[in-house]
Amino acid sequence: xxxxxxxxxxxxxxxxxxxxxxxxxxxxxxxxxxxxxxxxxxxxxxxxxxxxxxxxxxxxxxxxxxxxxxxxxxxxxxxxxxxxxxxxxxxxxxxxxxxxxxxxxxx
Amino acid sequence: xxxxxxxxxxxxxxxxxxxxxxxxxxxxxxxxxxxxxxxxxxxxxxxxxxxxxxxxxxxxxxxxxxxxxxxxxxxxxxxxxxxxxxxxxxxxxxxxxxxxxxxxxxxxxxxxxxxxxxxxxxxxxxxxxxxxxxxxxxxxxxxxxxxxxxxxxxxxxxxxxxxxxxxxxxxxxxxxxxxxxxxxxxxxxxxxxxxxxxxxxxxxxxxxxxxxxxxxxxxxxxxxxxxxxxxxxxxxxxxxxxxxxxxxxxxxxxxxxxxxxxxxxxxxxxxxxxxxxxxxxxxxxxxxxxxxxxxxxxxxxxxxxxxxxxxxxxxxxxxxxxxxxxxxxxxxxxxxxxxxxxxxxxxxxxxxxxxxxxxxxxxxxxxxxxxxxxxxxxxxxxxxxxxxxxxxxxxxxxxxxxxxxxxxxxxxxxxxxxxxxxxxxxxxxxxxxxxxxxxxxxxxxxxxxxxxxxxxxxxxxxxxxxxxxxxxxxxxxxxxxxxxxxxxxxxxxxxxxxxxxxxxxxxxxxxxxxxxxxxxxxxxxxxxxxxxxxxxxxxxxxxxxxxxxxxxxxxxxxxxxxxxxxxxxxxxxxxxxxxxxxxxxxxxxxxxxxxxxxxxxxxxxxxxxxxxxxxxxxxxxxxxxxxxxxxxxxxxxxxxxxx
Numbered sequence: 192x193x194x195x196x197x198x199x200x201x202x203x204x205x206x207x208x209x210x211x212x213x214x215x216x217x218x219x220x221x222x223x224x225x226x227x228x229x230x231x232x233x234x235x236x237x238x239x240x241x242x243x244x245x246x247x248x249x250x251x252x253x254x255x256x257x258x259x260x261x262x263x264x265x266x267x268x269x270x271x272x273x274x275x276x277x278x279x280x281x282x283x284x285x286x287x288x289x290x291x292x293x294x295x296x297x298x
Numbered sequence: 299x300x301x302x303x304x305x306x307x308x309x310x311x312x313x314x315x316x317x318x319x320x321x322x323x324x325x326x327x328x329x330x331x332x333x334x335x336x337x338x339x340x341x342x343x344x345x346x347x348x349x350x351x352x353x354x355x356x357x358x359x360x361x362x363x364x365x366x367x368x369x370x371x372x373x374x375x376x377x378x379x380x381x382x383x384x385x386x387x388x389x390x391x392x393x394x395x396x397x398x399x400x401x402x403x404x405x406x407x408x409x410x411x412x413x414x415x416x417x418x419x420x421x422x423x424x425x426x427x428x429x430x431x432x433x434x435x436x437x438x439x440x441x442x443x444x445x446x447x448x449x450x451x452x453x454x455x456x457x458x459x460x461x462x463x464x465x466x467x468x469x470x471x472x473x474x475x476x477x478x479x480x481x482x483x484x485x486x487x488x489x490x491x492x493x494x495x496x497x498x499x500x501x502x503x504x505x506x507x508x509x510x511x512x513x514x515x516x517x518x519x520x521x522x523x524x525x526x527x528x529x530x531x532x533x534x535x536x537x538x539x540x541x542x543x544x545x546x547x548x549x550x551x552x553x554x555x556x557x558x559x560x561x562x563x564x565x566x567x568x569x570x571x572x573x574x575x576x577x578x579x580x581x582x583x584x585x586x587x588x589x590x591x592x593x594x595x596x597x598x599x600x601x602x603x604x605x606x607x608x609x610x611x612x613x614x615x616x617x618x619x620x621x622x623x624x625x626x627x628x629x630x631x632x633x634x635x636x637x638x639x640x641x642x643x644x645x646x647x648x649x650x651x652x653x654x655x656x657x658x659x660x661x662x663x664x665x666x667x668x669x670x671x672x673x674x675x676x677x678x679x680x681x682x683x684x685x686x687x688x689x690x691x692x693x694x695x696x697x698x699x700x701x702x703x704x705x706x707x708x709x710x711x712x713x714x715x716x717x718x719x720x721x722x723x724x725x726x727x728x729x730x731x732x733x734x735x736x737x738x739x740x741x742x743x744x745x746x747x748x749x750x751x752x753x754x755x756x757x758x759x760x761x762x763x764x765x766x767x768x769x770x771x772x773x774x775x776x777x778x779x780x781x782x783x784x785x786x787x788x789x790x791x792x793x794x795x796x797x798x799x800x801x802x803x804x805x806x807x808x809x810x811x812x813x814x815x816x817x818x819x820x821x822x823x824x825x826x827x828x829x830x831x832x833x834x835x836x837x838x839x840x841x842x843x844x845x846x847x848x849x850x851x852x853x854x855x856x857x858x859x860x861x862x863x864x865x866x867x868x869x870x871x872x873x874x875x876x877x878x879x880x881x882x883x884x885x886x887x888x889x890x891x892x893x894x895x896x897x898x899x900x901x902x903x904x905x906x907x908x909x910x911x912x913x914x915x916x917x918x919x920x921x922x923x924x925x926x927x928x929x930x931x932x933x934x935x936x937x938x939x940x941x
Contacts, residue, residue, distance in 0.1 A: 217925055220925075221921055291917075292700065293917065
């Protein structure tokens with residue numbers, strides 16, 4: 192039973208899960224207006240991609256995929272720092288934070 | 299001494315810089331004295347260099363000093379260098395000598411002017427540029443001076459710029475000179491293409507090695523175009539009479555003695571090329587002679603004392619070009635020197651009269667001034683006899699040498715001689731008219747109401763009938779006396795007698811092909827004829843203006859007064875079809891050229907206007923675009939790759 196379950200745990204499962212998480216993140220990014228939530232959605236998408244990296248790394252027996260994960264983590268951390276700083280700065284200047292209110296960069 | 303040649307132009311330039319910075323503080327007359335001293339210093343240096351050269355054997359009389367390389371560009375390289383040889387040091391001597399005297403005179407003439415120090419700033423810059431022009435060892439340094447004197451001429455003609463007439467006279471001079479400059483520049487390019495160098499010494503060597511006649515003709519004609527601009531010859535002479543709008547010392551220095559001779563100097567510098575240039579020499583001779591004739595006719599009918607002298611200058615410069623075209627470079631330089639002295643004298647004398655008459659310049663309001671201005675009138679009369687060609691005054695000797703040189707040119711030359719003598723008679727006539735109207739005559743016309751009635755075109759009346767003219771200060775009289783001595787005597791530098799042709803021997807090293815002298819008996823006959831003609835001209839004018847014989851209207855034709863309408867023709871041409879063509883081109887420029895440029899800008903803006911609507915500032919719409927783009931790419935990959 193246990194062996195059967197292990198056999199069934201092919202990379203396909205991981206990839207399906209990652210696709211689902213990615214879709215949740217993408218849709219969340221498009222439909223939510225709160226910058227914080229949008230951030231979390233971006234993180235979800237990043238993590239979904241990370242998951243595929245790990246899955247493929249395991250399936251293909253290539254450590255390169257796992258190395259890539261570290262890069263993604265670092266970039267994500269940096270991005271969060273910048274993004275949260277922006278959010279804080281926006282919050283200081285105006286009531287609430289709605290991404291649709293911030294259209295100053297309109298061409 | 300040879301190492302110090304650069305100081306000759308550098309001193310006035312230093313004076314220019316100093317006066318520009320501190321001139322206002324020095325004020326009057328300090329600034330004038332500083333300017334005079336710098337030019338005087340240059341004169342002393344020129345004299346020292348002259349004696350240095352004189353002490354050398356004739357063939358070694360040349361100092362060449364290269365200061366630094368100015369434009370190194372591939373195989374083309376121009377040095378800032380100076381060449382002191384008999385020709386350039388002769389020019390430097392009279393430029394600095396007469397220049398210093400005129401500076402001194404200006405201290406008196408410009409007294410009380412609100413821009414006193416500025417006048418000397420320009421005057422010093424002018425002398426510096428002129429010395430650069432004559433001492434430069436290549437065409438580009440000469441061109442630098444050439445442009446410098448043109449600029450100073452413009453600045454000084456329009457010195458009293460608050461009168462629009464003065465300002466436009468300055469502009470006219472500048473534009474006419476620019477037309478000539480085109481010739482100078484193209485000539486320089488052609489010289490470089492032909493000889494691979496624009497250094498005078500290299501040019502002479504190159505000509506010696508051989509040059510195609512067509513090339514020589516092209517070079518000479520281009521430089522002659524430049525010379526007609528600077529030296530006021532047909533077709534570009536019309537600026538010089540207008541240039542009289544400037545203060546009188548400027549007219550004396552720039553528009554009579556020095557700057558206007560630079561065209562003659564330039565062609566003399568290139569005498570080796572001219573010798574190979576065949577018929578181009580005939581062009582120069584005929585243009586010079588025609589200019590001499592037209593200007594002399596115009597001078598007959600002028601009423602402004604300075605305008606008479608201005609046309610007379612144009613006419614005398616025409617003589618110099620006749621000499622150059624006849625191959626008699628020594629005669630041209632000789633006349634240039636004598637003319638510089640007597641014309642500077644005449645102009646300064648007229649300036650003294652103008653000051654005495656409260657800045658009234660119309661000779662029809664003068665008369666009997668010899669009673670009030672004894673020194674001015676005596677010195678002026680020396681200049682009058684010199685320019686009229688009465689022996690033994692200087693003009694007689696130099697004019698005679700030119701006419702003698704023309705005579706040698708076969709039948710054509712003898713026709714030229716005849717016209718030249720006719721011009722000499724006219725010269726004597728109009729100068730006598732000027733002298734009689736100003737210094738003689740039977741009444742003091744500014745006191746006389748009927749004289750004003752005779753002058754219908756005199757719009758404003760300057761003079762009080764009780765005006766008492768008196769001599770100016772010694773600052774203005776001293777230069778007059780010195781110049782009068784030279785104008786009377788400087789014919790001795792080149793007497794047409796064997797072993798007394800000092801100037802001819804002196805210039806021999808720089809004149810590649812010397813002109814052959816006429817036999818002495820012919821010279822004597824021609825000179826006697828010319829002198830008789832001049833005396834006849836004087837006698838005729840004396841009878842007409844002192845004793846009121848004959849009809850003045852015959853001489854003072856309206857056509858002469860307008861210089862045969864050449865200037866009016868230019869005005870009509872440039873103002874009519876010329877302006878139409880220019881405005882047509884301007885329209886083309888505005889509509890087509892600018893239209894194309896603006897069209898490109900319009901296209902970019904229109905594109906931007908459409909595209910920028912997608913840059914709406916909403917973060918989520920960008921995200922949607924990204925997601926949509928990713929989906930499209932994914933579909934593309936799936937469908938195309940068939941994954």
